Amino acid sequence: MQNTKENIFGDSKVKLIDARGPRFSAGITTIVLATALVTHSAILISIQLAIFAIGAILSPAKTPYAFAFKKFIKPRLTGDVPTEDIRPPQFAQSVGLIFALAALLGSFFGISALFTVAVGFALAAAFLNAAFNYCLGCELYLLIARATNRK
Secondary structure (H helix, E strand, O other): OOEEEOOOOOOOOEEEEEOHHHHHHHHHHHHHHHHHHHHOOHHHHHHHHHHHHHHHHOOHHHOHHHHHHHHHHHHHOOOOOOEEEOHHHHHHHHHHHHHHHHHHHHHHOOOHHHHHHHHHHHHHHHHHHHHHOOOHHHHHHHHHHHHHOOO
């Protein structure tokens, strides 16, 4: 269930999500991207691109990975539910979408280096989130938001 509260920029009625969900999703994304990188699989990148698109356009909470988290993982967790503003993870999904699109274009046009670099960057970001709970896309969102609110 999503709830709302005021965020650090003073916006009220910001949608909140369980902060553990994006980290779980990043773990699955890490596995998918690592496999795609090793196998040079355009099919896996296409699947991950679709998942990034759902997260970027609809919500990170609407992805198949989020569904798996809610159905199988969250019921087994105890304690307080940490929440976070949905916008930084949604922005991070947009960044992932751009890298997945670049990788798919690299695969389609036979530009192996583009595929490898794009998947590698997305993999590095997903791994940082999964392993260390450090979301590069979220941090980029916060930097942009702070810079644009200082006018």
